Each structure stands twice: as structure tokens, then as C-alpha cells.
Amino acid sequence: xxxxxxxxxxxxxxxxxxxxxxxxxxxxxxxxxxxxxxxxxxxxxxxxxxxxxxxxxxxxxxxxxxxxxxxxxxxxxxxxxxxxxxx
Numbered sequence: 001x002x003x004x005x006x007x008x009x010x011x012x013x014x015x016x017x018x019x020x021x022x023x024x025x026x027x028x029x030x031x032x033x034x035x036x037x038x039x040x041x042x043x044x045x046x047x048x049x050x051x052x053x054x055x056x057x058x059x060x061x062x063x064x065x066x067x068x069x070x071x072x073x074x075x076x077x078x079x080x081x082x083x084x085x086x087x
Contacts, residue, residue, distance in 0.1 A: 003042070013058060013061065048062075051063060051066075
């Protein structure tokens with residue numbers, strides 16, 4: 001489901017809570033992540049766009065949002081489990 005421009009503007013104005021993001025992502029299985037591909041792609045595209053604009057605090061929030069899930073876990077291919085594992 002496409003989110004409005006207002007949603008994304010507000011989203012990138014609010015500082016992320018990394019433990020909350022991790023808590024939402026950690027229980028997801030490989031299949032869950034594949035099912036959410038369109039959502040994660042939209043988040044990634046909006047994240048890059050917010051970062052490229054270069055206005056504070058949106059660019060800082062975009063960097064924080066992208067680092068939290070990408071930089072902190074390894075999934076099934078690396079761990080041999082069906083769940084993502086955060087470190």
C-alpha cells in the first residue's frame with residue numbers, strides 16, 4: 001500500500017528508536033521478508049530520496065533508519081536458522 005507524501009515527510013522527521021525497529025524485524029522469517037519485499041523496497045527508495053535531499057534532520061534520520069536493520073543482522077543464509085538474528 002502506497003503511503004502519502006505527508007506520511008513520508010513525517011516519518012523522516014521523527015528520530016528512529018533502534019531497539020523498536022529491531023524488535024519489529026527480529027521475529028520475521030525469510031518468507032516474511034520476501035512477502036514484505038514491496039514494503040521494504042518502498043522504504044529503501046524513500047530512505048535514499050530523503051538522504052539525497054540533504055536537509056537536516058531528514059537526512060540524519062534516513063541514515064539511522066537504513067543502518068538499523070541492514071547493519072545489525074544476518075539472516076538464514078549466514079546463521080543456518082529460519083529467523084533473523086540481531087547482534
